Amino acid sequence: MDYEIKQFSALLLFGNIENLILAAQGVDAHVDPLGLALLSLTAVVCWLLIGTFGTKVAMKYARYINFIGGFAIFVLGLQAMIESIPGILAFFP
Structure with missing residues (x-):
């Protein structure tokens, strides 16, 4: 390969x-399987176009995009942990 x-x-x-x-x-x-297939193919083509042409534009902002993406993952992780606290505390009498 x-x-x-x-x-x-x-x-x-x-x-x-x-x-x-x-x-x-x-x-x-x-x-409807045909409608789902058409929507799926449309989404794939849109992501292909965004990835092809958007990458050229976004390369200037790669550092900012990496920071924002990492920060978003950090915030979502904190949110998931905070929301799970009541469920964890329910196990302890």
Whole structure:
């Protein structure tokens, strides 16, 4: 396998897992499979366009984007821990 393709193998694997989850949720919600497929393909094409053209623009702001993304993950982690405190305390009489 070429190096250019090999480096994207994890992305392909997790992308397929994401599509399987989306399909399972669609089946559970009794969604029209053709409509779900069209929406899924539309989303993939939009992300491809954003990734292709948006990356060129965003490279100037890479440091800020990394900081904001890391900060968001930190805040969401804190939020998840704070919201789980009542459930943890319920186990202790």
